[in-house]
Amino acid sequence: MKVRSIALIVLIILVISQFAKAENGYDLWLRYKPVTNAILKSRYRSMLDHVFFPAESDRLKVAENELGIGLAGMIGTKLQETTIAQSGLVIATIDKIGQLKKFIPAGTSEKIGAEGYIIKTVNNAGHLTVVLTANSDLGILYGTFHFLRLLQTEKSLTALSIIDYPKTNYRVLDHWDNPTRTVERGYAGFSIWNWHKLPGYIDTRYLDYARANASVGINGTVLNNVNANTQMLTPAYLVKVKALADAFRPYGIKVYLSVKFSSPVELGGLKTADPLNADVKKWWQDKVDEIYGYIPDFGGFLVKANSEGQPGPQTYGRSHADGANMLGDALAAHHGIVMWRAFVYDDKVPDDRAKQAYNEFKPFDGKFNSNVIIQVKNGPIDFQPREPFHPLFGAIPNTAVMLEVQLTQEYLGFSTHLVYEAPLFKECLNADTYTKGKNSTVARILEAKDNPKLITGMAGVANIGTDVNWCGHPFAQANWYCFGRLSWNPEETAADIADDWLRMTFTNDNAFIKQMKAEMLQSRENTVNYMTPLGLHHIMSANGHYGPGPWVDNLGRADWNAVYYHKADTAGIGFDRTHTGSNALGQYSPEVRNYFENLNTCPDEYLLWFHHLAWNYKMRSGKTLWEEMVHHYYIGADSVKHMQQVWNLLQPYVDPERFNEVKQLMAIQYEEAIRWRDACVLYFQTFSRQAIPAAYPKPEHDLAYYRNLRFPNTPGQGVN
Ligand code: BDP
Numbered sequence: 001m002k003v004r005s006i007a008l009i010v011l012i013i014l015v016i017s018q019f020a021k022a023e024n025g026y027d028l029w030l031r032y033k034p035v036t037n038a039i040l041k042s043r044y045r046s047m048l049d050h051v052f053f054p055a056e057s058d059r060l061k062v063a064e065n066e067l068g069i070g071l072a073g074m075i076g077t078k079l080q081e082t083t084i085a086q087s088g089l090v091i092a093t094i095d096k097i098g099q100l101k102k103f104i105p106a107g108t109s110e111k112i113g114a115e116g117y118i119i120k121t122v123n124n125a126g127h128l129t130v131v132l133t134a135n136s137d138l139g140i141l142y143g144t145f146h147f148l149r150l151l152q153t154e155k156s157l158t159a160l161s162i163i164d165y166p167k168t169n170y171r172v173l174d175h176w177d178n179p180t181r182t183v184e185r186g187y188a189g190f191s192i193w194n195w196h197k198l199p200g201y202i203d204t205r206y207l208d209y210a211r212a213n214a215s216v217g218i219n220g221t222v223l224n225n226v227n228a229n230t231q232m233l234t235p236a237y238l239v240k241v242k243a244l245a246d247a248f249r250p251y252g253i254k255v256y257l258s259v260k261f262s263s264p265v266e267l268g269g270l271k272t273a274d275p276l277n278a279d280v281k282k283w284w285q286d287k288v289d290e291i292y293g294y295i296p297d298f299g300g301f302l303v304k305a306n307s308e309g310q311p312g313p314q315t316y317g318r319s320h321a322d323g324a325n326m327l328g329d330a331l332a333a334h335h336g337i338v339m340w341r342a343f344v345y346d347d348k349v350p351d352d353r354a355k356q357a358y359n360e361f362k363p364f365d366g367k368f369n370s371n372v373i374i375q376v377k378n379g380p381i382d383f384q385p386r387e388p389f390h391p392l393f394g395a396i397p398n399t400a401v402m403l404e405v406q407l408t409q410e411y412l413g414f415s416t417h418l419v420y421e422a423p424l425f426k427e428c429l430n431a432d433t434y435t436k437g438k439n440s441t442v443a444r445i446l447e448a449k450d451n452p453k454l455i456t457g458m459a460g461v462a463n464i465g466t467d468v469n470w471c472g473h474p475f476a477q478a479n480w481y482c483f484g485r486l487s488w489n490p491e492e493t494a495a496d497i498a499d500d501w502l503r504m505t506f507t508n509d510n511a512f513i514k515q516m517k518a519e520m521l522q523s524r525e526n527t528v529n530y531m532t533p534l535g536l537h538h539i540m541s542a543n544g545h546y547g548p549g550p551w552v553d554n555l556g557r558a559d560w561n562a563v564y565y566h567k568a569d570t571a572g573i574g575f576d577r578t579h580t581g582s583n584a585l586g587q588y589s590p591e592v593r594n595y596f597e598n599l600n601t602c603p604d605e606y607l608l609w610f611h612h613l614a615w616n617y618k619m620r621s622g623k624t625l626w627e628e629m630v631h632h633y634y635i636g637a638d639s640v641k642h643m644q645q646v647w648n649l650l651q652p653y654v655d656p657e658r659f660n661e662v663k664q665l666m667a668i669q670y671e672e673a674i675r676w677r678d679a680c681v682l683y684f685q686t687f688s689r690q691a692i693p694a695a696y697p698k699p700e701h702d703l704a705y706y707r708n709l710r711f712p713n714t715p716g717q718g719v720n
Contacts, residue, residue: 178718637670
């Protein structure tokens with residue numbers, strides 16, 4: 001009896017301790033689990049048992065606190081403060097590192113600027129010391145996260161020589177969050193901003209959000225939807241915005257607001273929002289001054305104007321430059337900026353929507369104020385699984401330009417599909433625009449290397465919500481993470497970032513890393529294959545964009561319909577954007593234009609984006625276009641099955657909670673991939689009039705079945 005009750009107690013303790021270890025994903029990549037390599041751990045311990053870290057400011061206290069959590073978790077030591085001479089780790093701004101200054105090479109302080117840092121192992125009078133130094137407290141904060149990452153990824157500390165600084169100025173998350181707490185295109189629950197409880201209640205989630213952002217160098221957050229509600233500019237909301245700004249400040253994060261161009265009418269009672277009208281200018285100036293009264297380091301405005309029904313300067317016969325500069329003038333004295341979106345398309349449907357942004361902005365190159373930056377989506381249509389780079393990159397060399405990417409997976413399977421987006425972002429960043437000769441990459445343009453006086457930046461549409469793991473899918477966290485890393489340094493590789501993220505988020509075990517990294521790097525191509533292979537685009541279902549809808553042909557305007565984009569008929573398929581078609585290719589440099597226009601060089605990946613081709617067109621593979629398309633749909637779906645198999649094999653390396661969560665999500669992804677495949681193949685078959693090659697399994701249902709499926713209440717259709 002006694003033995004049995006002891007056994008029971010032991011069992012209960014075991015169960016409880018399992019629970020205590022439950023991994024729900026909340027800690028993101030900041031888990032700080034014990035270092036598993038015993039030799040490394042003891043080296044870390046002997047080096048880091050004494051630290052010099054004078055932390056006077058709020059920002060330094062945040063860094064010191066993070067270091068404390070990290071060291072306690074990873075090597076089980078407490079922060080012991082001592083003198084520089086006795087420390088194995090010295091963290092302080094350059095003016096405070098005393099005799100260790102001699103180890104900082106001449107010119108480095110200028111190079112790292114206001115946000116960069118140096119991490120260097122030096123011989124400190126006979127013993128090795130890691131010096132982490134910067135010009136500012138913010139540099140120290142970023143450097144501290146980098147230092148912790150070295151431990152998280154189990155790197156040696158004995159010969160460090162890191163000089164790191166951001167290559168862009170504004171590294172911003174755009175939340176498409178509404179005051180109702182719904183999130184437009186959000187698939188991870190509701191908005192994390194609890195407007196009702198603000199300003200009185202500061203949820204610890206806000207601080208964890210700020211920590212996560214600071215850990216990857218994100219320095220700004222636009223709190224509300226680009227389809228902006230004017231409420232945000234009222235005093236009742238500004239005090240709430242101020243509370244968030246105060247909470248984020250120690251982490252180096254500024255807040256921004258999306259504003260509606262017609263606010264002077266809707267909030268101010270004016271008759272017009274004409275940007276050249278004196279009363280309108282005054283209204284905005286007063287509003288901006290009021291905001292800075294609450295938030296002295298407010299970041300500025302994000303504006304969606306004359307797009308998808310939003311008002312803008314063109315409503316009053318004025319240009320984008322007139323509108324943006326008027327707001328820029330109002331913000332200038334406070335050092336705020338305007339992020340003016342180039343995602344414009346108005347009610348007059350053009351011959352090709354892909355051309356509209358270029359046509360509207362190119363004439364105004366050099367006409368924007370220096371605190372205005374044009375925010376350009378990676379491709380000319382709309383965050384599709386694959387698009388060529390946007391022709392505006394490099395086309396407006398005298399205008400500040402920032403890249404906008406979408407982290408939330410509106411067109412990439414919501415939060416049930418595993419899609420690592422860094423390869424997508426890198427495809428755009430590495431694209432050569434040839435606008436200043438060879439090697440005029442988008443990354444180079446974003447970094448303003450040829451025009452250093454321009455401000456620079458990158459924006460990511462956030463994939464964050466109230467789900468306990470923040471992003472809905474454990475692997476979607478990698479998209480938040482890689483956005484930060486790439487906005488800090490667009491030259492980093494998708495593979496290196498995935499490597500770090502996997503180590504920090506799961507384990508340092510190389511067997512796991514090797515296989516899962518390969519799956520992550522392949523995942524975006526998988527999804528392109530089962531959704532939109534060979535340059536197809538915008539064939540998602542109407543409005544909610546959930547699942548396939550290549551048949552959509554009844555929406556209010558031509559360029560909202562799938563049929564507008566694929567143009568399939570019995571003769572062939574694809575959007576002719578060459579000189580015989582819309583000539584959207586005419587917006588690119590001659591080298592790029594020729595490359596895509598010439599069928600001998602145009603990569604298969606972009607084929608139907610730029611060309612309308614016959615179903616029997618011979619592909620490089622020897623297959624016909626029809627056969628090739630079918631092949632891509634099938635290998636796309638098969639690749640998800642492969643990913644499932646790999647994941648199952650990796651079970652021993654992953655905690656049960658996240659293992660099961662990902663396993664279930666992959667099963668959903670597989671089902672949806674099959675649905676995409678079968679629906680698209682059957683639909684396009686009505687035009688090609690050719691059989692699905694016998695080698696492939698036949699679709700389970702007929703086309704009518706897929707067309708009639710309805711999915712009410714799919715997430716992401718926020719109420720503004
Ligand atoms: C589209 C989304 C829409 C956004 C729009 C934008 O479907 O909800 O408002 O982008 O970027 O992809 O403004």
